[in-house]
Amino acid sequence: MTRKNKILVLGFVLMALVSYQFALKNTVAIYGDYAENLKTKERVGNIPKQLAILTRKERVLDEKLRELNIEDSSVQSNLLKFLNRQAELNSVKIIAFNAPHSLVEENRTIETFIFDLEGNYTDILKTVNALENSGSFGAVVHLQIEKLKNYRSDRAYLQAKVFLEQVR
Secondary structure, eight states, rough: OOHHHHHHHHHHHHHHHHIIIIHHHHHHHHHHHHHHHHHHHHHHHHHHHHHHHHHHHHHHHHHHHHHTTSSSSSSHHHHHHHHHHHHHHOOOOOEEOOOEEEEETTTEEEEEEEEEEEEOHHHHHHHHHHHHHTSOOEEEEEEEEEEEETTTTTTEEEEEEEEEEEEE
């Protein structure tokens, strides 16, 4: 190769490096920013759709919580509210509502709520059935119904002792 050809090749390589430095390097960097902005635009474009989906999920979950009678207060107060509502509907009296008995086994807690109801047989059973079918309070593990008599008024009545167990 002659000297002129060597200078020409070297000049060509130098021009390629200089043009890369000034033009192509900036173009590649700007294209990278452009691609990143497109991804951001796509994510931002999906926000209303995702918000609508989350709003629907929130409504569904709120409805489920209302069905299960779960509110922000304690389980004991929710249970008492539910029992009062059922007592009004079924003409049953709540005679006693004791503090829950807690038992910790392994990695779970078992709480047993003990309460007494007074009324006729079918009304007591309707109340206990509604309590079990609500799904959020646990299961009735013991139900003792006893026939008692008030000798002053010569009236017989039923009293039920209910053990409701909830496992957490």
